[in-house]
Amino acid sequence: MTSVARDRSCRDSRLLGAYLDGELDGATLLEIEGHLPTCDVCQERVELDKSMRGTLKNIVRGPMHVGGSVGGAARPGLDALRARAKAAMLAEQARADVRAIEGQEQANVASRLLGWRTMVPIASAAALALLWGGLGHGPLSDVGARPVHAGFADDLLADLVAEHSSHVPPQWTDPKDVRALDQYVGVPVRPASFERTGARLIGGRVLPVRQQHAAMLEYVIGSGAGQRRLSVFVYDPHKIQISGAGLAPHPVGTAQIQVGSENGYSVAVTQHGGVGYAVASDLDTDRSAEVAALADEPLGDE
Amino acid sequence: MPMLRSTVEASKENAKDTDSFAEEALTYMDAMYGVACRLTRNPTEAEDLVQDALVKAMRARHQFLVGTNLKAWLFRILTNTFINKYRRGGLEKTLLEGPDADPLADGWVSASTMRQLRDPEQIALLPIVEGEVRRALDALPQEFKLAVILCDVEEFSYEEIADIMACPIGTVMSRLHRGRKLLQKALYSHALSMGIVKGEETVGGERTSAPADLSAYRARKRGAV
Numbered sequence: 001m002t003s004v005a006r007d008r009s010c011r012d013s014r015l016l017g018a019y020l021d022g023e024l025d026g027a028t029l030l031e032i033e034g035h036l037p038t039c040d041v042c043q044e045r046v047e048l049d050k051s052m053r054g055t056l057k058n059i060v061r062g063p064m065h066v067g068g069s070v071g072g073a074a075r076p077g078l079d080a081l082r083a084r085a086k087a088a089m090l091a092e093q094a095r096a097d098v099r100a101i102e103g104q105e106q107a108n109v110a111s112r113l114l115g116w117r118t119m120v121p122i123a124s125a126a127a128l129a130l131l132w133g134g135l136g137h138g139p140l141s142d143v144g145a146r147p148v149h150a151g152f153a154d155d156l157l158a159d160l161v162a163e164h165s166s167h168v169p170p171q172w173t174d175p176k177d178v179r180a181l182d183q184y185v186g187v188p189v190r191p192a193s194f195e196r197t198g199a200r201l202i203g204g205r206v207l208p209v210r211q212q213h214a215a216m217l218e219y220v221i222g223s224g225a226g227q228r229r230l231s232v233f234v235y236d237p238h239k240i241q242i243s244g245a246g247l248a249p250h251p252v253g254t255a256q257i258q259v260g261s262e263n264g265y266s267v268a269v270t271q272h273g274g275v276g277y278a279v280a281s282d283l284d285t286d287r288s289a290e291v292a293a294l295a296d297e298p299l300g301d302e
Numbered sequence: 303m304p305m306l307r308s309t310v311e312a313s314k315e316n317a318k319d320t321d322s323f324a325e326e327a328l329t330y331m332d333a334m335y336g337v338a339c340r341l342t343r344n345p346t347e348a349e350d351l352v353q354d355a356l357v358k359a360m361r362a363r364h365q366f367l368v369g370t371n372l373k374a375w376l377f378r379i380l381t382n383t384f385i386n387k388y389r390r391g392g393l394e395k396t397l398l399e400g401p402d403a404d405p406l407a408d409g410w411v412s413a414s415t416m417r418q419l420r421d422p423e424q425i426a427l428l429p430i431v432e433g434e435v436r437r438a439l440d441a442l443p444q445e446f447k448l449a450v451i452l453c454d455v456e457e458f459s460y461e462e463i464a465d466i467m468a469c470p471i472g473t474v475m476s477r478l479h480r481g482r483k484l485l486q487k488a489l490y491s492h493a494l495s496m497g498i499v500k501g502e503e504t505v506g507g508e509r510t511s512a513p514a515d516l517s518a519y520r521a522r523k524r525g526a527v
Contacts, residue, residue, distance in 0.1 A: 023459070
């Protein structure tokens, strides 16, 4: 076998790769180590291979160049990505906690009458409190203490109004992060659309809705004592259905909108481009309908 | 609601654990991003890919066995996410296993040429060399590229790579070997066209004045399928 050892090593340079990778078994390792000092070509293969690894490390770990152009834009610091990824990971955990609480709660109350409408806001508020506390803001003090508004024929709508009235702080305040909520709801989220009424985006969060997720975008409009709050729920209408029972048609331009009001809050529901929108606000139904109609208008800057 | 309260308490205890898992996973984020950039060739998509993978890891973290290799586990999720998201059809199966119709000859250049390719005197040419290797790396079939990066850059073992790429170790070795050869060929071809090295007789005896490049290799492979 020794007579073919040299021949085999020279012909099969994958053994040299495995040698550099530290993956050879003892016998083969000895064979290669015996061969190398006698063979210029194999020595050079090893050296070239080492040099290539150094180059590859520089390429993969160094600044990002797209398309192979040398001297292209340097990779920006990864701190922003780190912060974004961490927030997304913690939010994922918060959602898991919500699911856990929902599951336990459903098991506990089994046949009792505590509905989704009280449960989920409390559960999501609790999860948010954890997330908030984890971020160093301290836990929320009034979890579970707020009133729930009912009265709409559609329970889900009443739930959304309850969310609107809850004043739970948003998870994300950067519009870029709010747009990224589309990954949870499965439809595009365009917070800027609704700023055209003069409303200012405060932030957004993911809302668990009957085993699905909606994005909740929170805005304020006006200032001082005249300031009003506005929430836009963005959802996939195939997964989350609002029956529209008890709502009245209220077309704005070409947009088909249904409106209703209860306890001083108004709601406006519409669909556009396969996306469902529900607006809940402190404003009157006309204004809520106007906001909902904006979903129907193209936006140039996004 | 005492039960709800106890769940919240339990979750709070869990939160510290959650945070430490996130922190530990994030220590591998830079490496994941580097690999994601080469896979997607787009920094924005790479960021999305890394974030998606980390969120999936968080969701599945109870499946991770503490004490085993977190980095390899994260790279497996990254790889799967990439395949699922960007390459619905999976990796380039047509370029995969099976006997190579026209195996890249091992003895393709002499010792002196190889020495020139890594010669310290050529250090001034380093950016050009890097640019060329980067182009060649980007052009590699995905499964060759991934094997080479996981081994040569991230220094995973063959066993770990086999686990990450869900293939036998023999396949890992084959992908590594062929990927590295293609990179070296591209570098040599470039050096030849730049006049850094001269065309020469190979050890095997064939003229390499027109060395096989990657596109010719792929064209041959496609033609052979």
